[in-house]
Amino acid sequence: MTQTNSQQHQYRQIWAAGMWDNNIVLKQSLALCPLLAVTSSATNGLGLGLATTVVMIAANALTSMAKGVISKAVRIPANIIIIASLVTLIDALLNAWLHPLHKVLGLFIPLIVTNCAILGRVESYASKSPLLPSLLDGLAMGLGFTWVLTMLGGIREVMGSGTLFANASLLLGQHFAFLETTVIPEYRGLLLVILPPGGFLILGAVLAVKQKVEQLLTERRAIAAAPVTGG
Template identity: 65%
Template sequence: MNTSIDAPAPTAWGRIATDGIWNNNVVFAQSLALCPLLAVTGTATNGLGMGLASMAVMVASGLLISLLRGLITPEVRIPVFVLIIAVLVTLVDLGLNAWLHDLHKVLGLFIPLIVTNCAILGRAESFASRNRVMPAAFDGLMMGVGFTLVLVTLGAIREIIGSGTLFANAALLLGEGFAGLELTLIPEYRGFLLAVLPPGGFLALGFMLAAKRLIDRRLRAPRPATQPAVATG
């Protein structure tokens, strides 16, 4: 079993980070995990809780699968990957139920369904099983960060438009340490119900995808060549 933890070159670290957060983002680029994304992002608090749980599973699964890749034969790799992910999700689910019970009740079935998240299994197959421990764990971390950012952003957009608040009930769901996140941005706001319903999630996600496409197009657009200054006599 090869358990070397040699780090890749700095440029490789940067590529892993940019792929996970932006270029190969779980939602924006791969269009995966849309079911929990749209189901739990009625508020930014729920999105943050789901994102952190998914991130923990991604990091731990990448680390364990990379450690064990020398022992896992190609014929049984997929069942073994699923089993490892299922064990980790069970631990996260039990931990949330024990220490963050209110958040566990809100997220409900979508915590166990992390097992079926194709993004986690896909990274286990395409990256963790073929790379060393530290890069595999870092890849899981960056993929988790990218997924969490989308969850929180989508939840924030829907919450602000839907109820005029941001990170509502953060202290109740995530603990007293998150009380400072709770904000009322629009006092006495009556709310916009569509934003917190499933159709609102689809609409908000569509606008986010369009915005990413526009940003990518701007970044890839060739810059006009500057004309050299011509000296005048």
């Protein structure tokens, strides 16, 4: 029973770290190049985020399973080969089945290989951990990256063109047509928000909000933990 509770606590920590506490973008400030370039719309952010998530899960799983047979001397090159092979496969699948999305994301799919977040998690966690926690770590980190990309893309898209998840059916398939929304009808748009400088501004605002939320949560925990003194 104690071991089960310990595992559940570990899994909750892994999930919280990936989604918020140690988020790739909001905490580690990694993968900013594709983030700023791709998040001109929520659809693009969602597509790149999901592709990155698949790579992170598979890379963590393969690295965890192979940790006993890969020497420490060649572990980093071996991890890079694993990640590069997975990215090549994802790139080919996107080109074959989601070609419009592949055209939009362009070079940023192959550049997932150079994403420091993936190599960092593979090297610092998956290469030292069992399979199940490694899978959960890849999923949490990937989904944490995905929701930030999608949120930033959504904010920039609404402010820049008045739409949300535009062309989702063309890029991700007809099953995603329900996501397409016109938030502000007959909106002329704000070009600055769509361009990379707008990405910096929106990201800075999001980071400021995160810092404020964490400050408020810390203050509430301190108040809750403070001893109650009688009058």
